[in-house]
Amino acid sequence: MMTMMKVSHHSSAEDSMKVYYIDDSFFQNSPFSKEMLERFLNKIEHLNQGIILISSTHTYEKEIKHFKDEISSDLVVLQSPAVFDIHGIRGNLRSSFLALEDFDSVQTFSGSCIEYDVEAHTCERIYFDLFPKHYHLNELEMFMDHLEDVLSDKVKNFKKKKDRIS
Incomplete structure (x- = not known):
């Protein structure tokens, strides 16, 4: 079932809208995945507003639902498949890629996420698995x-x- 979502939001100029793109490997029941999820949560801990997009094969529904329930209400969490328009950020989220308007299509993989700063129009892959310990x-x-x-x-x-x- 595809989700179609449109959300409007007015933010102050000093708030920087961040979009984070991950895949469902963060929700696997393995020590590596749990460590990567913890590092991701540390990364977004002080985020005032933002969007988390999850490419999912729908294998880890229970874990993703728990994540959505626990995450800050200031953050929008969306799982694939979805066509969305959130705070003026439009895209197409699939199980294997993200096509965000005005950016190249990307794929994510285990141990990394992609961080978009919409105002600065930047996109950066963040590798959480570069160091064995935090x-x-x-x-x-x-x-x-x-x-x-x-x-x-x-x-x-x-x-x-x-x-x-x-």
């Missing part, structure tokens, strides 16, 4: 600093050995 920015910066120090020491030692040989 790192806060400070922890990641500390790790990168440590890695830089280790590499710098290795280069210095290599240069010393090279100078002794020469």
Whole structure:
């Protein structure tokens, strides 16, 4: 059954309308999928308004319904198949792709989502599976600093050995 939806909304200029596109792999019963869903929820935690579009094969209906029930009422959640016009954002959501007006058609895959900023007219794929654990920015910066120090020491030692040989 195809959903046809039209929703109007007036927002202030400082609110940036975000659209997130995911697939139903986030709702599988596996440790990986649960971790990816948690990371996605962390990403949208402070979203004041937005749209979440889910390409679905209708395998995980119970899990998606639970997600819809738990998500903020400020967010519109729509599951495929659907032709929609939400807050002036129009598109066609299918089980294997999203065609959003004024953007190229895209497919999503496990461990990633696509974030649209409608006002800025940008589209970015976000990979939630790049790091095995969720790192806060400070922890990641500390790790990168440590890695830089280790590499710098290795280069210095290599240069010393090279100078002794020469």
